[in-house]
Amino acid sequence: MSSDHSLSSAIKGQPRTVWITAFAAVVAFMGIGLVDPILHTIAEALDAPPNKLTLLFGVYLGVQVLAMLLTGVAAYRFGPKRTLVTGLICIVIAAGVSTFASDIDQLIALRVIWGLGNALFIATALAFIVGQARGGQQGAILLYEAALGIGLAVGPLLGALLGEWSWRAPFGGTALLMLAGAILCAVMLPPDGPISDRPKVTLLDPLKALRNRNLAINSLASAFYTGALFTVIAWAPIAMGMRPINAGMVFFAWGVLTALAGVFLAPGIARAVGDRGGVIGAITAYAVVMALAGVGVAIDQVWLICLAVALSGIPSGVLNTLFTGVAMSAVDAGTPRSVASAGYSFLRWMGGAISAILVAYLADWFGAPAPFWFAVGYCALAVVALLVAHGRPSRALPADAVLVGAEEF
Known part of the structure; x- marks a missing residue:
């Protein structure tokens, strides 16, 4: 799925609905890294301590952990288009009102x-x-990965450019872009079909899927890796302490490398060593760059932290593309792939949420480099879990396998 030819083929001849949804996806993913370049500025403007700043990510992810159990039910009861547009409207409201927030607690509540x-x-x-999409599932997923990568790269850059004017400006800019996406989706996407045509999903189905030992262990491995990932997203901006434009350029480089590695590097690695081998190698590489960041903080070399953050995008891109396939290879034949994927995503997001909340306390208890050294430990635990799990060989996923799982970053 993974050649340049496949990407160029996937782009050609797509219907308008695909491009509208992809545009909205880019803006939605921009919201993940939007806050990174302005964290230091928010801290100064609102007199916010580090443990409150990292909650901007912790509560954001924590809500997504619970929402992973709700989205299937919402799509079943109300239809996917209504669910999608409702999500966009929530983002418009939260981002727009954030522009006028007067303290850090209000921003935290709006991030929920x-x-x-x-x-x-x-x-x-x-x-x-x-x-x-035209051209099959693989091209469609490639388009989605491209939207993810563009959003991850552009979000920090937009946050940096607007953040040079005011920390409030990035929130207002995102609200306007997302409002445009919401209107386009509401007007131009096809209407929802009858409820009877959709499979019934309950809140507990994703958790029941985790009774599968190998799926649960692989999901825990993903949770540990995501904990390391959100050490970079939530703590690195504070550790760097840079003005918005400089921090934004670092995270822009991170996003670009994530996108390029996910689309072009990961498939070649999978062909060479398999999905499982690629994931283990990428997590090991992630541990190395986390150690590099920890050394940078310890010797007070900001350039070294910046280099580690940017380079971490390469293993992250590989893991975006390969990790879900490794986890889904352990799914029982009788379990719907979308349900198993929701259970997998539930644990993975939980790892990120816990890490984003914990990093400030680790730094307070053990010193500023500690979050990165703990991230090294998370990566080691992820590798151990992958080695313990004995799923069936990885295979290509059908469309419903990536319905919830492929949005990780």
Whole structure:
């Protein structure tokens, strides 16, 4: 799925609905890294301590953990288009009101609404793209990965450029872009079909899927890796302490490398050593760059932290593409792939949420380099879990396998 020819083929001749959904996906993913370049500025403007700043990510992810159990039910009861548009409206409201927040607690509360909206959107956006795209599932997923990568790269850059003017400006800019996406999706996407045509999903189905030992262990491995990932996203901006434009350029490089590695590097690695071998190698590489960041903080060399953050995008891109396939290879034949994927995503997001909340306390208890050294430990635990799990050989996933799982980053 993974050649340049496949990417160029996937771009050609796509219907309008695919491009509208992809545009909204880019803006939604921009919201993940939007806050990174302005964290230091928010801290100064609102007199916010580090443990409150990292909650901007912790509550955002925590809500998504719970929402992973709700999105399937929402799509069943209300239809995927209504679910998608509702998610976009939640993001518009949260981002718009954030522009006028007067303290850090208000921003944290608004990120709860933002996280819920993002979960409702991303859990259904891929289903739309896969269902509407021409050229098959693989090209559709490639388009989705491209939208993810563009959003991850542009989000920090937009946050940096607007953040040079005011920390409030990036929130207002995102609200306007997402409002445009919401209007386009509401007007131009096809209407929802009858409820009877959709499979029934309950809240507990994703958790029941985790009774499968190998799926649960692989999901825990993903949770440990995501904990390391959100050490970079939530703590690196504070550790760097840079003005928005400089921090934004670092995270822009991170996003670009994530996108390029996911689309072009990961498939070649999978062909060479398999999905499982590629994931283990990428997590090991992630541990190395986390150690590099820890050394940078310890010797007070900001350039070294910046280099580690940017380079971490390469293993992250590989893991975006390969990790879900490794986890899904352990799914029982009788378990719907979308349900198993929701259970997998539930544990993975939980790892990120816990890490984003914990990093400030680790730094307070053990010193500023500690979050990165703990991230090294998370990576080691992830590798151990992958070695313990004995799933069936990885195979290509059908469309519903990526309905909830492929939105990770």
